[in-house]
Amino acid sequence: MEPGRTIEEPKLTIDLVPRRFWRSSLARALPPVQWADCRAWAFDQADERCTVCGSVTGLQCDEVWSFEEWVEGPMRVLTGLRALCYPCHAVKHFGRTLHRGDADAAVKHLMRVNGWSRREVHVHISAAFAVFDQRNQVSWAGTDLTWLRDTLGIDATLS
Numbered sequence: 001m002e003p004g005r006t007i008e009e010p011k012l013t014i015d016l017v018p019r020r021f022w023r024s025s026l027a028r029a030l031p032p033v034q035w036a037d038c039r040a041w042a043f044d045q046a047d048e049r050c051t052v053c054g055s056v057t058g059l060q061c062d063e064v065w066s067f068e069e070w071v072e073g074p075m076r077v078l079t080g081l082r083a084l085c086y087p088c089h090a091v092k093h094f095g096r097t098l099h100r101g102d103a104d105a106a107v108k109h110l111m112r113v114n115g116w117s118r119r120e121v122h123v124h125i126s127a128a129f130a131v132f133d134q135r136n137q138v139s140w141a142g143t144d145l146t147w148l149r150d151t152l153g154i155d156a157t158l159s
């Protein structure tokens with residue numbers, strides 16, 4: 001590393017959803033009117049811009065999850081909703097993007113947004129898949145949606 005250069009979190013990262021939760025999302029589970037409220041909330045919070053790159057086109061609502069160790073066992077916890085443009089969202093869900101054959105566009109977007117070389121992107125992809133493999137070994141206790149109830153007043157459960 002160059003002297004004086006600080007370690008920064010990359011702006012955009014790949015977050016692969018463990019297989020166990022592939023069919024379990026708010027977008028699928030909530031009634032359309034409630035999901036529309038979620039989207040509107042996220043877009044409003046972000047001033048109608050992508051929270052990563054600032055783009056104003058093709059906004060989508062991303063569910064932000066953390067994976068935590070609780071007394072009940074390993075838990076998937078909703079920690080927020082945020083506006084992402086389509087290219088940033090495609091990077092987040094890189095596994096699905098790869099499956100669709102759009103990996104190259106996602107790699108280029110990741111290079112541009114983070115200022116990374118292709119090699120740095122490939123190191124990040126390997127790390128993301130290592131985390132994915134680890135999380136697929138876990139026996140998940142469930143999903144916590146307290147944030148959704150507290151923030152938007154929406155009571156929901158996800159299996």
Ligand SMILES: [Zn+2]
Binds near residue numbers: 088
């Ligand atoms: Zn973006």
